[in-house]
Amino acid sequence: MVLSRRMFLKACGCAAGALGAGALVGCGSDGAAGSAAAGADGASPAAGVGVGPDGESQVVITMTPSSEPAAGFDPLVNWGAGEHVHEPLIQSTLIATDNNLAFVNDLATDYGCSDDGLTWTFHIRDDVKFTDGVPLTAEDVAFTINGIVNGQAAEADLSMVREARAVDAVTCEIAMERPNNALLYTLAVVGIVPAHGYGEDYGEHPIGSGRYMLEQWDRGQQVILRANPDYYGEKPLMDRVVVLFMEEDASLAAASAGTVDVAYTSAALAGAVPAGYTLLNCASVDSRGISLPCNPAGTDVVVEGDMVYMGGNDVTSDIAVRRALNLGIDRAAMIEHVLAGFGRAAYSVGDGMPWSSAAMEVETDVAAAEALLDEAGWARGDGGMRSRDGVPCAFDLYYAANDSTRQALAYDFADQCAALGIAVTPKGASWDDIYVRQYADPVLWGWGSNSPVELYELTYSTGWGNYAQYMNETVDANLEAAQAARTVEESYPFYQAAQWDAASGTGVAPEGAATWVWLANVDHLYFEREGLAVAEQKPHPHGHGWSLVNNIDRWSWS
Template sequence: MALTRRNFVRAAGLAGAAGSGALLAGCARGAADSGANEPAAAGAAGAGVGPDGVSQVVITMTPSSEPAAGFDPLVGWGAGEHVHEPLIQSTLIATDNNLAFVNDLATDYGCSEDGLTWTFHIREDVMFTDGVPLTAEDVAFTINGIVNGEAAEADLSMVDEARAVDATTCEIAMKRPNNALLYTLAVMGIVPAHAYGPDYGEHPIGSGRYMLEQWDRGQQVILRANPDYYGDAPLMDRVVVLFMEEDASLAAAQSGTADVAYTSAALAGAVPAGYALLNCASVDSRGISLPCNPAGTDVTVEGDMVYAGGNDVTSDLAVRRALNYGIDRSQMIEHVLAGFGRAAYSVGDGMPWSSEAMRVETDVAAAERLLDTAGWARGDDGMRARDGLPCAFDLYYAAGDSTRQALAYDFADQAAALGIAVEPKGASWDDIYLRQYADPVLWGWGSNSPVELFELTYSTGWGNYAQYMNDTVDANLEAAQAARTVEESYPFYQAAQWDAATETGVAPEGAATWVWLANVDHLYFEREGLKVAEQKPHPHGHGWSLVNNIDQWSWS
């Protein structure tokens, strides 16, 4: 399994996340040699038509989008690093374009008064592609497989066990009340108990909209419509996904090989003839974690893994607040993203659980006053220090990510104007993970659920790199997850970000544990004549979230 930040911390005994959430704008369109091999199935019979005459679309995705363990929901398919609908498998529930929960396999569901038992009733007309009916036994088998599976990336840590009451009824017994269960179920594909084995990921049997027709590792995946699907028949008969680097993706569009090719802000101006630029809104956030404890405050995970922790500069609240107020996010987005993004103030801007208290307007004068008052005096070189300690720190970013590199250097330039010396350091994720509690790191996050907000903020959350711990914040987060409905959870999530009554929270006015920079637009070259269906807000990463509703795409 490929190492990601989620399964890295899971290996240390921590939990992961998945999800769905609220309403943002959809996609906008505008006009604005890689050495790649052309796949056998792509472009053989012209745009929009497969070699056998059926409707077809060819899409490029990043190499990291290829599921290392195959199409197995009990490992990572649909969950983990990039959350998406599993396509090959059905889910109990799903989300609509407004990100409200809707039924898929489920006909109805509910939770007990004490929050400890969820009951799902499922359809009777669903069959796996091998002709065997899907029953509640398969639902329970899938859930228990994830609960007990060491490699599972979907977060069902709140579940004790699932049991089939009868063929159409499944009960889920909880360890504790937690409505976040629904966010995981919305992307958790149901596998067949009778046909699951070690090679399932390579030869998946499902009941979803599509079936796996072909998988050439490192090159492409081909899906074809399931003729026995119980829902509306897919409008797109075949889906070809090519895994390639960014420059190869551009070449695939330029050559007409791909119908939808992912791109970046740096290349967005090079729209090939016959294509338009498809710009999809996202909650794909870039932000910098700011360790809140002094150096030497090591972090122990699961009792035996010790990481260096703490930073003598960012542990000063004045520095953290000054960075939040002193950075011009709009300027950064123009410089680095060519305007293809939005200012970010939290993980999940615009979601119903986000808080307006996270938003800050650029105020360089206020940032300067914070630093002056805290005793960080400028020297002859314009840089600040206090009691012999330079106001300086290293900022780590993933060395292979040019966008994060550019954001890091722009952030460093703006920090220097405040008198704070920031040294960007590109490194491998293996090296970054070892420094994640001691040095600021430029992360990429974003999910259509509040689970990441919880984990990045809760005292023992797997993403609490800032190591800020507050009982009031924890209590609000716990109350949010224990609420009977997701709607009832929103005020508690907002209070965890800033509670004016107790003056606690992670907002810039409070602990200022992060400085969020930008939500990165997801950009694609889209062939003229292709009708890409309305998109949900995209979570972190160019990948499978684009094709959540591929069955609704069509050619004009």
């Protein structure tokens, strides 16, 4: 089977490896928040919670080491878009999304699409300047989009675009390779860069027109953003933002010492709320799920025409096993055991989104799961484990070895499977090792975004995330119809039908192909200093990082 993908290895649905512990640098002598980072000139900042070195309002936040953008703040690589999507802050976007995930204008004053879906036209503001004083025009918009379309390192998915062109200073047209309304979701996180000021070192010295400017970047330690005084929109309430990159235990230590204002944490540590802080719980669509190869062992997968991966699994290729796994797993118990209740059951990638399908939901029914296995000939033997025709009902489950939450989920899943008579062996490994096995063995992945793009890619026959290798013409037709719909809203029924089409009895729902067993949506947890007002959050996508600060300009101190 041939799987064609534009880009995959570096943009997989998995957390990147940790880069090593970050450090609090230039701490003030009193250890107060607002004193956690040195000023850009190296001088110690003024003491005081929420106060920066020049007396401005400031907030200090911890993020995972993997949140630091390796290529810097360059939208033509992966800043804002890619695996972990978020608003780029330093750059403006054509459009954005509000807390209800509805599209709103940023640079655009209006936009529309031709009747055939092949040309989008955006009219943009004429009062926007980059931080170097040069006006932003449609030429910059076209330069950015074409740079991503033609860029080898770009992680933003604009593969549906042929080219962008500036009609005049305030009008940009985007010519499409095919109709695809999902373009809007990507444009909502693509920061516009200056055609005149873009070069090899742009990521380290970004010029933008967004709410914030890069003041300082100490690699492996911190990033400091300062409000753009010439921003065309509503003036940011938070003048200065300090982001410290550190491991989870260091994040807890920083909050315990009172040197940060918002510190990320996990369910395992959420009970240890430091004095002076409260627990901020942000709902997410950050899903953990296990891909289930649908073809028998020996079904190799070819990527981009020349990369051959081993594919297929003789146990999970039995649809009865896949359906039994979906029925027999008690997600609520797993969330209680592993996440201390900080999560909710997952049934798909994007639960609760407008394009999700109720058909993906399944009630735990161990008896029904056992009956499916019995009927399929997977009989229990000595020790209670099942086999059929001499083949054990057993498989390896791969997970990222550096992720303690995935490890715990994998072992809890294995324990529940053992009760069904299925022997699951969790195997922690590096992502390089996992990629080799991704089509042959079940893998515990992390996915989830505020767009239906991942649903498409994990489900479409040649999608870059179709690890299960399930291919169905009806599913593909519904996904194609969804992207070709005239409006985003009109696409929802087609996405739902791709998950389960009652008329044809096809889809990836648990009663259908059951290509995944989804486990949990993980809450994003933070220790929040009392007195800080964090603005209302959108549902967080996959990744415990920059999505928190999408609206940092609306945060304030009381």
